[in-house]
Amino acid sequence: xxxxxxxxxxxxxxxxxxxxxxxxxxxxxxxxxxxxxxxxxxxxxxxxxxxxxxxxxxxxxxxxxxxxxxxxxxxxxxxxxxxxxxxxxxxxxxxxxxxxxxxxxxxxxxxxxxxxxxxxxxxxxxxxxxxxxxxxxxxxxxxxxxxxxxxxx
Numbered sequence: 001x002x003x004x005x006x007x008x009x010x011x012x013x014x015x016x017x018x019x020x021x022x023x024x025x026x027x028x029x030x031x032x033x034x035x036x037x038x039x040x041x042x043x044x045x046x047x048x049x050x051x052x053x054x055x056x057x058x059x060x061x062x063x064x065x066x067x068x069x070x071x072x073x074x075x076x077x078x079x080x081x082x083x084x085x086x087x088x089x090x091x092x093x094x095x096x097x098x099x100x101x102x103x104x105x106x107x108x109x110x111x112x113x114x115x116x117x118x119x120x121x122x123x124x125x126x127x128x129x130x131x132x133x134x135x136x137x138x139x140x141x142x143x144x145x146x147x148x149x150x151x152x153x
Contacts, residue, residue, distance in 0.1 A: 005032065005080050006030070006031065006032050006033075007028065007029060007030045007031070007032060008028065008029040008032065008076050008080055009028050010027055010028065012076075012080075012085065013026060013028070013029065013072075013076050015085045015086050016075070016076050016079035016080065016084055016085055016089060017072060017075050017076060017079065017089065017091070018088070018089075018090065019072060022048065022049045022050075023068075024072070025042055025065055025068055025069035025072055026040040026041070026042055026069050026072045026073050026076065026113070027041050027042055027043050028040070028041045029041070029073055029076045029077060029080075032076075032077055032080050032081070034081045035077070035078060035081045035117050035120065035121075035122065036116060036117055037077070037114070037115060037116040037117070038073055038074070038076070038077035038114075038115055039073070039112060039113065039114050039115075040069060040070065040072065040073030040076070040111075040112075040113035040115065041110065041111070041112060041113075042069050042110070042111040042113065043110055043111075044061055044105055044106065044107055044108065044109045044110070044111055045107055045108075046059065046107040046108075048061075048107075050062055050065060051107065058106075059106055059107055060104045060105065060106060061104075061105035061106065061109075061111070063099075063101045063141060066101075066105060066111065066113075066133050066140060066141045067096060067099065067131070067141065067143055067145065069111065069113055069133070070113045070115055070129075070131035070133060070141075070143070070145070071091070071093065071129075071131075071145060071147060073113045073115050073131070074091075074115045074117075074127070074129045074131070074145075074147065075089065075091040075147070077115065077117075078091075078117075078120070078127065078149065081122070082122060082123075082151075084152075087152050088152050089149065089150070089151070089152065090149075090150040091147050091148070091149055091150065092147060092148045092150065093145065093146070093147055094126065094146040094147060094148050095145060095146040096143055096144075096145045096146075097143065097144045097145070097146075098142070098143055098144045099141070099142070099143035099144075100141065100142050100143070101140070101141045102138075102139045102140060102141065102142070103135060103138050103139060103140040103141075104140075105133075105135060105140050105141075109135045109136075110135065110136075111133055111134075111135060111140065112133065112134050112135070113131055113132070113133045114131065114132050114133075114134070115129050115130070115131045116129065116130050116131075117129055118130050118144070123151070124149070125148050125149055125150075125151065126146065126147075126148055126149075127146070127147050127148075127149060128144065128145070128146050128147075129144070129145055129146075129147070130142075130143075130144050131143055131144075131145065
């Protein structure tokens with residue numbers, strides 16, 4: 001991978017993280033700044049399976065999937081920075097802290113997830129991130145989360 005890679009489309013995302021439908025929750029990652037920060041984009045559509053059961057008369061994206069989408073954005077960022085394309089990177093949650101939900105996310109929304117690394121280094125297993133998810137500039141969710149990078153041997 002090029003050191004100056006600044007974005008990942010859905011094809012590259014699927015070469016970095018193992019998630020697939022219905023649990024792939026980020027459509028593209030842009031503004032990748034090495035290990036420091038990135039922005040994930042999720043186009044929220046009515047076809048997603050959680051809307052069938054999560055308040056069918058008033059579909060709302062579950063908060064836990066918003067947090068998962070931020071985590072997937074972070075995994076792609078680190079995967080790009082560590083050249084983990086096609087290398088079977090696995091990432092596991094270790095903790096979620098200071099999580100708050102501020103706005104409902106519904107079909108038709110574009111969820112923008114800004115993530116930054118607060119602790120972690122190349123080759124390290126434990127990383128900490130801060131994420132803020134917005135829709136049209138309005139905060140939908142925020143949290144700090146810790147993840148373990150299961151680096152391939």
